[in-house]
Amino acid sequence: MWQEENNQLTRIFVFRDFSEAFAFMTRVALIAEKMDHHPEWTNTYNKVTFRLSTHDAGNTVTDKDRQLAEAIDQLIERLSD
Template identity: 45%
Template sequence: MDKLSDQDIEKRILRFPDWEYYDNALHAEFEFENFKDCFSAMSRIAFECEALNHHPNWSNVYNVLTISLSTHDANGITEKDFKLAEAIENIVEPEDE
């Protein structure tokens, strides 16, 4: 998968207001009501990661989930990172039905 240019990344990230681009990665932090809700979201995200065969650098402290996405094989951001960011967004902030 090809690494995206900084210009492509800056344009694409506009669709993801919870995410920032710095240090050659996409970064986001999500706060939940409690640890159980945070861990539940992490579990759902893990299934998406497996389906996409793409895995984040992430950490969790109580009710806060911190995520960093980059494609190590490409040494930067690729389409895979944006696909996973979109899947994560749909899990942590589902659209109202």
């Protein structure tokens, strides 16, 4: 689940391997681009870590971050089916 800490929404997703993690990141990139809200994230092998905040709002969590988090959750649900 998403955690709100240090003015960021954070969450770590773990996949079977690098290819799955990278495919997930590619899908998130397309969603984020459409929303014009680009995440801070890292990828280490099969792990993708997000830190969402809105830079234009003084690096705090806004509705844009919550909407992107929800879109990412919906993507994960679709990939799990």
